[in-house]
Amino acid sequence: MSTHVDFPVCLRLRGKRVLLVGAGTIAEERAGQLVDAGAVLRVVAPSAGPVIRRLAEEGRLELAGRAYAPGDVRGHHVVFVATDDRRVSEAVVDEARAQGIWVNAADIPELCDFTLPSVGRRGPIVVAVSTSGQAPALARRLRQQFVAQVAPGHVQLARLTGWLRKRLPAGAERMRLLKQLVEGEAGALLARGQRKAAWVQVRAALETFGEKQ
Numbered sequence: 378m379s380t381h382v383d384f385p386v387c388l389r390l391r392g393k394r395v396l397l398v399g400a401g402t403i404a405e406e407r408a409g410q411l412v413d414a415g416a417v418l419r420v421v422a423p424s425a426g427p428v429i430r431r432l433a434e435e436g437r438l439e440l441a442g443r444a445y446a447p448g449d450v451r452g453h454h455v456v457f458v459a460t461d462d463r464r465v466s467e468a469v470v471d472e473a474r475a476q477g478i479w480v481n482a483a484d485i486p487e488l489c490d491f492t493l494p495s496v497g498r499r500g501p502i503v504v505a506v507s508t509s510g511q512a513p514a515l516a517r518r519l520r521q522q523f524v525a526q527v528a529p530g531h532v533q534l535a536r537l538t539g540w541l542r543k544r545l546p547a548g549a550e551r552m553r554l555l556k557q558l559v560e561g562e563a564g565a566l567l568a569r570g571q572r573k574a575a576w577v578q579v580r581a582a583l584e585t586f587g588e589k590q
């Protein structure tokens with residue numbers, strides 16, 4: 378059995394220039410996710426589906442309505458290819474690799490410098506499942522199961538600790554407080570939907586932090 382495992386990261390794409398070659402079914406999904414992540418997205422494809430055309434009309438991405446041409450990759454941080462022509466994907470990947478730019482070719486593992494996990498979101502919580510290329514359909518199924526376990530209370534807890542993180546000075550005491558909120562009674566109450574009782578716990582924890590209510 379192979380011992381190969383892929384290494385997961387969460388890219389912060391806000392303001393980063395990203396190239397997407399192809400604008401069909403798969404590319405449409407990618408485009409939506411990339412625009413939502415704040416990427417400055419350029420799409421190159423001779424024909425585009427309705428989602429990409431609309432995003433272009435709204436000025437949320439730039440669409441070049443033509444075939445890929447050498448030189449298109451230059452100036453981008455990350456490149457995605459999702460065309461129905463393997464030779465095009467190979468040419469794009471060759472150009473990206475020659476320039477040291479990370480590239481993903483949908484469904485072609487040997488042309489991928491990184492693969493895409495199956496992703497689900499609940500507020501700021503991102504559930505991503507990778508099978509290191511072994512079983513994408515299983516990644517999708519497990520992701521659906523895991524996302525279903527993320528309760529509204531978990532999302533509230535993430536938002537609450539995010540809010541406190543911005544307001545309390547960093548350091549050992551803040552770390553202890555946030556950990557206590559997540560692992561202790563407040564987290565358990567929020568997960569059960571008992572917001573008022575949870576808030577009592579949060580206030581008590583903040584008082585010991587020295588915060589005036």
Ligand SMILES: C[C@@]1(CC(=O)O)C2=NC(=C\c3[nH]c(c(CCC(=O)O)c3CC(=O)O)Cc3[nH]c(c(CC(=O)O)c3CCC(=O)O)/C=C3\N/C(=C\2)[C@@H](CCC(=O)O)[C@]3(C)CC(=O)O)/[C@H]1CCC(=O)O
Nearest residue numbers: 483484486492493494495507508509510512513514516517
């Ligand atoms: C997770 C997801 C993310 C996304 O694409 O957004 C994704 N594939 C998804 C679905 C899916 N893809 C395929 C099926 C049919 C069942 C099957 O074949 O198993 C299904 C299931 C379905 O459609 O339900 C076919 C397939 N995919 C790859 C190959 C090539 C090969 O295996 O050699 C083949 C055979 C092609 C052929 O035979 O011609 C390769 C890759 N697909 C990956 C990601 C990367 C590894 C991810 C991982 O490590 O788990 C990797 C390596 C490269 C990449 O594309 O990044 C997305 C689910 C999104 C969701 O959650 O909805």
Ligand SMILES: NC(=O)c1ccc[n+]([C@@H]2O[C@H](COP(=O)([O-])OP(=O)(O)OC[C@H]3O[C@@H](n4cnc5c(N)ncnc54)[C@H](O)[C@@H]3O)[C@@H](O)[C@H]2O)c1
Nearest residue numbers: 399400401402403404422423424444445459460461483484
């Ligand atoms: N990873 C996955 O989950 C997954 C699932 C299904 C299919 N795929 C693969 O992804 C690829 C794309 O699938 P699709 O369903 O989006 O195909 P599609 O037919 O819907 O779209 C193909 C796109 O490629 C563009 N294209 C063709 N030649 C081009 C060129 N020279 N330059 C730029 N763009 C060009 C077309 O204009 C079109 O927008 C296929 O190889 C398919 O096997 C991946």
